Each structure stands twice: as structure tokens, then as C-alpha cells.
Amino acid sequence: MYVYLPIALTSVSLWLVVGLGLLVGLLSGLFGVGGGFLMTPLLMMIGIPPTVAAATDANQIVAASASGTLAHWRLGNVDFKMGLLLLVGGFTGGALGVHVIKVLRATGGADFLIKMTYVIMLGVVGAFMFFESLNALKKQKAAASMSEAELKREEDKKKAKAKKKGMLSSLPFQVHFEKSGVTHSAILPIALGIFVGVLAAIMGVGGGFLMVPVMIYLLRMPMHVVVGTSLFQIMFTCVEVTFLQAYQNHTVDIVLAILLLAGSTIGAQVGTTLGKKLHGDQLKILLAIIVLGVTVKMILGLVLEPSLLLAHGGGH
């Protein structure tokens, strides 16, 4: 069964597209990422023009993240306070990033920078998460065989480490985030939001795969709250992107978006349910493997000579 896409100007298999949506929605519910870094290249592989693929992906992420946010909110996994502060930073960073890209395009060399930023960020984030989660899993095994005295010593060490935060805790506007169980200056999530927003705008992605590690490692939020809060934040970012793409570039294909979201909204729910059954570190290591896999694919694409030396504009 085929469906013709009015903006992409091509015909696609209904089940293939719904299946893609289901797969990426599953990852979204599991890890709190929008999945743009996976979906856009997949859509391009089935013949969707890059500009339409990126814009329509943002549209379907609105649905998947709304579905995921609702599921996580029911589980008590959304830190709205933190999410709003990150969002303020993300919007500011996004606007800054768009400006940076404009300047770079004018001076040339923007594409090289985009591609390199993409590969380096994916590689660094993926490798860091992979080894960190692997260590955590090893430690858990070791902890299981530790005596009570040893466990107490480890706890004390952690507390001492936490006190060393010093500089960050001396920042003004300290806020306690009940849901995440952490206390930070409001400046910290806003600044991190700006940082991710700038990078996301440069790379042309939602930034979920960057925001998730930032929340885990820099904001020290528990993994399950990270997923719900990230989805909440992504939903708003993608609403903004969808509108701008539809209004300025006419590249949102609503028919394609509906097919994708039919799969992704269900996938997000299944992913959330599945995520409950997995340990935080297991989730992290799975996400790290996916991110590293995409990095390897991108590096191969950069090094091997392509079969076609001409391409449509846009995309990653």
C-alpha cells in the first residue's frame, strides 16, 4: 500500500514509514531522545528530499514527545521546573546558533563545521556514556559482593566528592528541584540549555542526544527523570522548529508526518513501558551503542567515496 506525499513529491510504502516511526518512537520513549539524528538519514534513504526529511521529522517528534511526556508524567518522571529552565536556555541558544550558522555560511566552510561538530559530538557523547555506564555496571556487581563497612566507606567518599562542588553551589539563585532531588543555581540549567541550543541549531537537530547526557552528568539528575524531562523540553523545541520550517521553507509534509507519528506515538508508549523494566545504566549503555553506531556510519560516509557526486541540498 503506497501513499503519495504532497510536499516531498514522492510515493512511499505506508507500512515502511509507519514501521520507521514505531522504531524511532520506541527509542524516544526509552531514552528521551527525539530521534532526529536517526530518523532524518533513514527518511533520506527511502527517497525523501533532505530538507523535507529534517522538517517533517521535527513535526513527528512533536507527537512522539507529547505521547512520551504524558506517559512519563504519569510515572512522575517529568521535572517541569528543570525542563522550563532548560527550555529558556535552549530557545536562546537556538536563536544564537541560527545566527552563527548564517555568519558561517556567509564566510564559507559552514558545511565542514556542521559535519565535524556532528561527528565529534556524537563520538564523544557516545564513547563517554558507553564507558561510564560500563564502569557503573561493573561497580554494581562489585557492590553486590561488598561488606557493609566497605559500602559505608564508599558512601562517605561520594558525599565528600559532592561537597567539592563548591564553585557551582556558590552561584546565586540556588533552586531545589524536588523531582530530580538536586539543588542547582537556576543559571546552570539555563547556561547548559544555551550550550545545547547553540550546538543543536548548528547541527540542525533537536539536541536530545546532547541534552540527555548534560542532564545526567552535569545536572546529576536520575536517569528516569532525565528521559521524561528531556521529552518535555524536546516537544516545545520541535513545535517551534515545525512552525518555522512550514512558514519559511514550506518543507513540512503533513502526510508523511501523520504516517510517522502513527508509529512513533505508539512506539514512545511501548518504549516507556519497556524502559521501566530496564536499569538506568542498561538504558545508558544501549543509547551509547546506538549513538556510536551512527557515528561510525557517518565516519564511513565521510571517508568512502560516494556512488553519486551530486545530491539535493539540505539534510545532514
Add this chain to the structure above:
Amino acid sequence: MKQFKKITKYVAVSIMVLAVGIFLGSQAMALTCKVSPGKIPISLGYHGTKVSITGEGLTTQDLIVQIYSPPGEEHLKYKGKAGGIFWMKLGTMIFENVPKVYLVYSTKDTHELLSPDTCKELSIGFDSLKKKAVIKSNLKNLDREKWLKELMKFKKVEHLYLEQSGVIKVDTANHSYSLNIDWPFEAPPGEYIVEVYAVKDGKVVDKAEAKIKDERVGIEEILSHMAFEKPAVYGIIAIVVAIIAGFGVGMVFKGGGGH
């Protein structure tokens, strides 16, 4: 006198009959071209269609049928090695005077049927297309031949350019021909020209023309019109649909996903 009038009448009638005969005969000999369907509706379930091109009045055994969209500009990105290591899009390449769609069918290879000069003169075949194309790019030392070859390759992968021989059925007894093609769904909406050339001894002896119109209908037309004419409304609808679908599915899964 009466006899003379009678003879004159007979001669006049005979001349008229002869004239009508010659006229009808010449009509029967002219090459025709009929495309079915002449209008291809692009609806929601569209995935390309079968198009049949038939005609009569064929006095030769060889034919060339070419279908193309009016020549225009094609804006593409060219790839190359950045820093001598990484393959990536390096800049824009504009191909001018090239059709978006170009399909050529013939009884034999076009090179066997017509000389390169005739092909160029009548704009038949890929070589003539290459000769007429203009490339604009900031790429230094642009190798015209290489990039035109790349354009052909790119378009063929997209199913928008095609050259096929031995697919036209010629019925010499009935002076007719027929060609059945798979119209590519990748062909954008628009009007296409169908040209049929009857070829004999390296020369075009007859020509016929028809048109194919590929147009969006129903919901496809409404959505496309809205996306370009009312983009703000279209964007808001896209967002609202996504939010409703997301929350809607979330509600349905309440039992499974909740506490």
C-alpha cells in the same frame, strides 16, 4: 452540347472523387500519437501509473519516442574531498537548460538510427541534452563532461532520466505502433511533451506530438496549496495534529503506561 456538358460533369465528379481519395489517403499516411491516460491524477494512493502511447500512419520500421518536461534549471550540491580526506557537499552546481524528466524509447539504439548531428539538431538523446546544458558553479577547473555524466547518473537513480531501446512494438502490416511505459511516481506534477519520430535510412521522415499532464487532485492538491499559500495555517495544523495524536495515543495507552 448536351453530350459535352455530360462529359464535363463526369470529369468534375471524377476529379472530386480523386481529390477526396488523395486527401483521405494522405490523412491515413500521417503519423499519429495518442497518449492514454493524457491526464495522470496524483491522488493519495498514487504510486506511478501505466501509460500507453499508440499511433497509426507509420511508414517506417523504426521509431524514437521521447518524453520530457520543458527545460529549466536544476540546483544541486556537488560532493568532493574537503581537506583531501572527507567526502562532503562542497558547493552548489546549477545545471541550466536541462529537463527535470527525460525519457527516451526507441526501436533500436538512437545512435544506430540517427547521426549525432541530426540528434543534436532535433534535440534527441542524452548526448544532445548534454551539448545543450550549461553548468554554473564556483568549482574551479570544472570538468564539464564529468559533471554532466554525474547529472545523468543522478537523474537515472531518481528514475527521472531513462534511455531504453527495443521496447516499441511496431505493426508494419497495420502501419501502427504501441509503447507501454511505467510512468515514474518521482516525476513532479506538470506538463510533459511526447514526441514521436519515424526514422528511415538515418533520417526523420515523420513526426507526431502529444502531451501528458501530471496533476495533484483531491487532498493532495488541497494540502499542497495550503502549504505554499497559507503556510502559517498549515504549520499550526501540523502542530495541532501532532499534539492531539501524541496525547490521544497517550490516553489510549493509559492502562499500560501508567502506575
